[in-house]
């Protein structure tokens with residue numbers, strides 16, 4: 480992520496130009512940020528405006544990754560700036576805009592030294608198996624990376640590790656460093672680790688509760704997620720399904736930045752999703768929102784769309800449990816095929832509708848983490 484290396488020095492701007500830039504900054508403060516649903520003035524977003532060589536420079540820094548929105552923001556900034564500048568001393572200046580991300584870290588508590596570079600751990604959980612939790616975790620991680628973040632993905636589903644298949648890394652074996660650390664396996668730009676990499680055909684995953692949670696903690700803390708001096712913006716954890724002891728232990732031990740709950744619209748899945756929300760609340764882990772998977776089915780022959788599993792469930796839970804609906808994914812053949820052949824939708828069809836849904840979910844969830852991190856701080860505006 481880029482830091483604030485984009486300042487312009489303007490020691491001797493004429494006062495009328497300075498005044499124009501101030502007006503501009505004020506007007507930019509009322510721009511709406513789609514990730515948080517707030518205006519910039521209400522956020523700890525940095526707005527920088529400058530003038531040099533007959534060009535007005537505008538930089539906006541948000542606390543979540545949103546690289547694919549650069550063009551969209553540029554357009555909106557242009558629309559906001561032009562009427563403000565028209566007819567004034569900078570009316571003929573060119574406009575240059577850049578969108579930056581500066582991703583805050585969640586206070587990690589007591590973590591081993593080698594994990595301090597992991598800024599935010601995000602759990603992807605579901606109350607019930609088979610709702611598409613792993614599919615969501617993989618695509619969420621890839622979507623965060625597509626938005627410009629450095630991302631790791633941990634397959635904590637020790638009973639049925641499916642990430643190696645979904646990422647096409649079945650044959651990967653992590654390297655061992657100093658006889659005690661695993662090096663993550665790189666896949667599609669992610670740093671990944673799965674208990675599946677360590678299991679062979681002969682060692683089926685017959686875990687009992689305490690053993691399983693021990694194994695999980697070990698694989699989390701014995702992986703060198705980032706090298707010396709490096710950082711990882713997000714570590715996405717594909718949790719085991721359910722809301723039992725293993726899930727609770729991980730939530731308590733790992734100081735999570737937040738949890739994303741995946742559900743399908745059926746009543747039973749929704750009830751289990753509520754248990755998931757309640758479990759994370761109990762241990763003070765912010766629930767970033769709900770992903771409703773397999774919401775609508777689109778017939779591949781006639782294109783007709785219908786809610787096979789009912790409609791509006793995710794939205795209802797989100798409303799009654801005071802959290803957000805991060806997004807809805809259709810029941811789509813392309814999603815299943817992609818994960819089966821090691822090419823999830825976000826990488827196999829990055830411009831497609833499904834990938835766009837996942838990127839929006841990623842931006843909303845990470846924006847939510849930013850809001851939690853920044854509660855209580857005030858915005859900063861720089862003019863010069």
Ligand SMILES: Nc1ncnc2c1ncn2[C@@H]1O[C@H](COP(=O)(O)OP(=O)(O)OP(=O)(O)O)[C@@H](O)[C@H]1O
Nearest residue numbers: 608609610611612613614720773809810811814815
């Ligand atoms: N939106 C979708 N449309 C079509 N198929 C999907 C969708 N989401 C997931 N699937 C498919 O459903 C199956 C189960 O998905 P996945 O493994 O992600 O679920 P899970 O909740 O992680 O399951 P488990 O509890 O077994 O780990 C997979 O074959 C996956 O490809």
